[in-house]
Amino acid sequence: MWALRAAVRPGLRLSRVGRARPIPRAAPPPPCPVRALAATGRCGRGGREEPGSAGRSKPNGRTVRAGEDEEEPEDEEEEEEEEELLRSEPLLPAGTQRVCLVHPEVKWGAGKAQLTRAEWQVAEATALVHTLAGWSVVETMVVSTKTPGRKLVFGKGNLQHLTERIRGSPEVTSVFLNVERLTPPTKKELEAAWGVRVFDRFTIVLHIFRCNARTQEARLQVALAEIPLLRSNLKNEVAALDRGGGGSRYMMGSGESFMQMRQRLLREKELKLRKALERLRRKRQLLRRQRAKREFPVVSVVGYTNCGKTTLIRALTGDMAMQPRDQLFATLDVTAHAGSLPSRVTILYMDTIGFLSQLPHDLIESFSATLEDVAHSDVIMHVRDVSHPETELQKASVLSALRGLGLPTPLLDSMVEVHNKVDLVPGYSPPDPSTVAVSALQGRGLDQLRATLEDAVLRATGRQVLTLHVKLAGPQLSWLYREATVQQVDVLPEAGAAHVKVIISNSAYGKFQKLFPG
Numbered sequence: 001m002w003a004l005r006a007a008v009r010p011g012l013r014l015s016r017v018g019r020a021r022p023i024p025r026a027a028p029p030p031p032c033p034v035r036a037l038a039a040t041g042r043c044g045r046g047g048r049e050e051p052g053s054a055g056r057s058k059p060n061g062r063t064v065r066a067g068e069d070e071e072e073p074e075d076e077e078e079e080e081e082e083e084e085l086l087r088s089e090p091l092l093p094a095g096t097q098r099v100c101l102v103h104p105e106v107k108w109g110a111g112k113a114q115l116t117r118a119e120w121q122v123a124e125a126t127a128l129v130h131t132l133a134g135w136s137v138v139e140t141m142v143v144s145t146k147t148p149g150r151k152l153v154f155g156k157g158n159l160q161h162l163t164e165r166i167r168g169s170p171e172v173t174s175v176f177l178n179v180e181r182l183t184p185p186t187k188k189e190l191e192a193a194w195g196v197r198v199f200d201r202f203t204i205v206l207h208i209f210r211c212n213a214r215t216q217e218a219r220l221q222v223a224l225a226e227i228p229l230l231r232s233n234l235k236n237e238v239a240a241l242d243r244g245g246g247g248s249r250y251m252m253g254s255g256e257s258f259m260q261m262r263q264r265l266l267r268e269k270e271l272k273l274r275k276a277l278e279r280l281r282r283k284r285q286l287l288r289r290q291r292a293k294r295e296f297p298v299v300s301v302v303g304y305t306n307c308g309k310t311t312l313i314r315a316l317t318g319d320m321a322m323q324p325r326d327q328l329f330a331t332l333d334v335t336a337h338a339g340s341l342p343s344r345v346t347i348l349y350m351d352t353i354g355f356l357s358q359l360p361h362d363l364i365e366s367f368s369a370t371l372e373d374v375a376h377s378d379v380i381m382h383v384r385d386v387s388h389p390e391t392e393l394q395k396a397s398v399l400s401a402l403r404g405l406g407l408p409t410p411l412l413d414s415m416v417e418v419h420n421k422v423d424l425v426p427g428y429s430p431p432d433p434s435t436v437a438v439s440a441l442q443g444r445g446l447d448q449l450r451a452t453l454e455d456a457v458l459r460a461t462g463r464q465v466l467t468l469h470v471k472l473a474g475p476q477l478s479w480l481y482r483e484a485t486v487q488q489v490d491v492l493p494e495a496g497a498a499h500v501k502v503i504i505s506n507s508a509y510g511k512f513q514k515l516f517p518g
């Protein structure tokens with residue numbers, strides 16, 4: 001259910017192919033992260049960021065990539081093995097691609113998409129294509145089908161029309177068929193019929209993930225998500241070899257057929273990837289324990305992709321190293337950013353990967369370790385782009401994805417909902433008083449948001465605001481400065497004491513009472 005946001009341009013028009021109808025040209029592509037990364041040569045091997053570039057640098061010690069920056073140095077052998085695992089063939093052809101976007105629209109029956117319109121699904125798919133460097137959508141076709149599950153997706157008549165259109169458009173260099181996954185035989189048959197390469201959503205999204213993954217963990221997760229694709233490609237390759245009589249031949253003296261050997265290598269790769277991820281998961285757990293020891297409350301910031309999570313955290317923390325981008329899957333690594341609440345309590349905001357409706361399952365699964373951080377946070381802040389025409393659908397996608405993560409019920413129940421981008425919706429007022437309306441870009445509504453978060457954090461972490469009577473002569477005051485957050489000190493000179501307003505955890509208050517009875 002992950003992220004892809006519809007960088008939908010107003011006025012995008014679609015052509016429906018029932019029987020041939022004119023096909024409009026899509027608007028020119030906007031700039032995007034994958035484009036930018038590719039242009040600076042940072043794509044390719046996982047698109048790793050250079051040291052010192054925005055996301056990794058810690059100019060003021062405030063940004064920490066969860067699971068990486070605080071890690072102990074990698075064992076050299078482990079590191080080499082991981083690099084080997086990350087070496088992979090390109091998923092998509094390099095260079096310019098002029099894409100014909102074909103969206104199968106199911107009008108009836110179980111295959112019909114819930115709650116959404118073909119236009120927005122097409123807009124999301126277009127935004128995906130435009131994220132790729134050198135790729136543009138030159139034709140868009142919405143083609144109805146009653147049988148999306150059949151091998152060639154469409155009925156005979158529509159398929160024939162589609163084939164004529166694609167074959168009759170020499171400028172088209174590839175087709176993006178907006179289905180979750182194409183089986184290798186379907187892909188092969190469609191490519192033969194249409195005379196160009198055909199890609200599904202899984203491949204496109206995976207490629208974007210590959211390019212946007214910065215940390216080792218994100219790169220390994222993407223590599224793991226690729227395994228099912230490699231497996232189905234292998235089946236196809238071997239079937240072709242078998243037809244030529246080579247697939248079941250034994251490799252020299254090994255007792256293994258070619259297919260068995262390739263399958264074994266794939267299994268081994270998967271196992272190694274899982275082990276490498278497990279190593280990183282343990283480090284992540286260590287990090288979490290360290291954070292818990294320091295008692296920094298953690299607020300996980302979740303939401304549909306492009307809703308403004310990164311922009312909002314940047315506005316709340318003043319962390320200018322963060323780079324919001326008007327692109328899909330701009331954030332692919334979980335990072336922690338320190339900020340403070342009105343009471344001066346320091347909290348950590350976790351920036352997370354955006355959600356997307358209809359994201360291939362394998363991708364979600366492979367990123368589950370990253371999302372474990374959400375499960376261990378004290379409060380979840382759900383950011384919504386209320387200027388988006390499909391904001392309700394996006395909310396439903398995010399909530400259903402969060403439920404799928406098996407998060408603790410109290411965490412889900414105490415979620416803070418933030419309505420962002422209100423600057424784009426004149427006169428906006430949230431329908432429910434428990435939600436907070438903000439403009440992360442213009443810095444509007446942030447004080448109210450901080451106050452709401454403070455309430456939620458205090459409740460979730462078992463902290464309380466107390467005014468304590470403290471003797472100035474003893475060590476009480478310095479103890480409170482160390483173990484709690486002192487908000488205000490009103491000195492009572494004649495009593496040699498002070499009224500001290502503190503935010504204190506239940507455990508620290510227990511200690512205070514034991515150390516300083518009476």
Ligand SMILES: Nc1nc2c(ncn2[C@@H]2O[C@H](COP(=O)(O)OP(=O)(O)OP(=O)(O)O)[C@@H](O)[C@H]2O)c(=O)[nH]1
Pocket residue numbers: 003303304305306307308309310311312323324325326327328329330331332352353354355420421422423424438439440441442
């Ligand atoms: N007008 C307006 N634009 C905003 C606001 N907040 C964010 N944006 C824009 O929305 C786009 C996406 O912002 P990001 O902060 O990268 O969104 P994100 O949710 O982190 O996106 P992903 O990491 O891709 O999931 C950027 O172009 C931001 O400038 C806002 O309050 N108002």
Ligand SMILES: [Mg+2]
Pocket residue numbers: 309310311324330331351352
């Ligand atoms: Mg982001």
